[in-house]
Amino acid sequence: MQVQPPQHIYIKATMLDSTSALMAEAATLALAATVTERLHLQQTNFLTDNQELVLFLNASDHSNPADWRIKHFTQLFVNYTKQRTTEIFKISRNLNQTADTLARQAVLDSESTTLNLSSTCSNSAHVSQCPLIAALQSVAINSVTILTATC
Numbered sequence: 001m002q003v004q005p006p007q008h009i010y011i012k013a014t015m016l017d018s019t020s021a022l023m024a025e026a027a028t029l030a031l032a033a034t035v036t037e038r039l040h041l042q043q044t045n046f047l048t049d050n051q052e053l054v055l056f057l058n059a060s061d062h063s064n065p066a067d068w069r070i071k072h073f074t075q076l077f078v079n080y081t082k083q084r085t086t087e088i089f090k091i092s093r094n095l096n097q098t099a100d101t102l103a104r105q106a107v108l109d110s111e112s113t114t115l116n117l118s119s120t121c122s123n124s125a126h127v128s129q130c131p132l133i134a135a136l137q138s139v140a141i142n143s144v145t146i147l148t149a150t151c
Contacts, residue, residue: 007123007151008151009035009132009149009150009151010098010148010149010150011031011032011035011136011146011148011149011150012105012146012147012148012149013028013031013144013145013146013147014144014145014147015027015143015144015145016143016145017143018143019067019069020067020069021050022050022052022053022066022067022070023067023069023070023073025048025050025053026053026065026070026073026074026077027070027073027141027143027144028048029046029048029053029057029073029074029077029088030072030073030074030076030077030080030141030144031139031141031144031146032046033046033076033077033080033081033086034076034080034139034141035132035135035136035139036080036084036086037080037081037084038135038136038138038139039131039132039135041084042084042085043084043085043086044081044084044085044086044087045086045087045088045089046086046087046088046089047088047089047090047091047096048088048089048090048091048096049090049091049092049093049095049096050090051090052066053074053088054088054089054090056074057074057077057078057088058088062074062075062078072142073141076141117136117146117147117148117149118147118148118149119132119133119136119148119149119150119151120148120149120150120151121133121150121151122150122151123151126151130151132149132151133149133151136149
């Protein structure tokens with residue numbers, strides 16, 4: 001993110017009824033695009049280890065995703081990024097350790113009976129109110145539940 005000083009946001013979420021890794025990754029990108037739009041971030045880079053999604057979302061035609069069940073998520077991503085300067089890049093899976101760790105933790109946490117949002121903010125610029133926590137209050141994506149958020 002091109003916020004000065006640079007800002008790192010970590011969100012752990014779980015998804016009900018995911019039918020594939022592709023669907024989970026598409027939902028993740030939709031969630032990220034929604035949150036960055038709610039934060040009014042104008043320049044955002046999205047990283048994923050899924051080449052198929054990178055190629056599809058970087059293409060000009062978004063009408064036929066690889067799996068029709070991810071259409072809702074890819075359309076959310078497109079809708080929330082088209083009016084901003086955003087790029088989506090493929091990174092190698094071995095460089096995606098943070099996302100992999102959060103995904104594994106989310107699977108374990110989703111088995112818990114309580115799915116309440118837990119959030120922390122260590123950004124000294126957010127003394128009175130954290131914009132991430134406020135933005136997450138208006139994020140609603142079908143079958144996706146945000147578990148934790150750290151700013």
